[in-house]
Amino acid sequence: MKAVTDDTECSICTEVFTDPRVLPCLHAYCLKCIQDWFKDKLPGDVVACPLCRKESTIPEQGLEGFPRNFWVEKMLHVREQLTSIEAQSAPCSMCTYRATSETAKIDAATTYCR
Numbered sequence: 001m002k003a004v005t006d007d008t009e010c011s012i013c014t015e016v017f018t019d020p021r022v023l024p025c026l027h028a029y030c031l032k033c034i035q036d037w038f039k040d041k042l043p044g045d046v047v048a049c050p051l052c053r054k055e056s057t058i059p060e061q062g063l064e065g066f067p068r069n070f071w072v073e074k075m076l077h078v079r080e081q082l083t084s085i086e087a088q089s090a091p092c093s094m095c096t097y098r099a100t101s102e103t104a105k106i107d108a109a110t111t112y113c114r
Contacts, residue, residue, distance in 0.1 A: 008072065008079045012037060012050060017076060020069040025054040028069040035063050 010017050012033035019031040027049050029037070038047050043060050059065025 008075050016079070017069075017072055020072040020076075021063070021066040022069040022072075023049050023054075023066060024056040025049045025052050027051045028072050031064065031066075034066070038063060 008016055010020070010028070010030045010033050012029050015030070017028065017030055020028045021031050021034060022028045023034075029050070037050055038045075038058070041047055041058055041063075043058050043062050043065070045058050046055050047058060048055050
């Protein structure tokens with residue numbers, strides 16, 4: 001799960017990607033993050049990647065013109081599925097706490113905090 005988590009977090013905001021976009025250097029960022037990072041830039045301006053500093057030109061459509069990162073979007077779906085599976089198999093902490101014997105039935109948690 002750690003590798004999936006690393007691949008699904010933006011290196012600018014360190015949150016899970018929202019609307020991931022990829023720069024020509026193949027580094028991905030949330031659209032909002034690159035909009036904030038390059039807030040004073042216009043289409044046609046040259047910008048440097050926040051990570052590798054490789055320069056690229058903002059597309060005619062603006063920052064929204066950078067392609068969506070479909071690989072990251074697929075990884076976000078995998079992350080969601082893994083999180084769901086982990087939640088289904090996690091034991092309920094209240095049932096575990098209240099168990100009076102080793103053979104007591106401990107149900108899977110249906111709600112949990114992150």
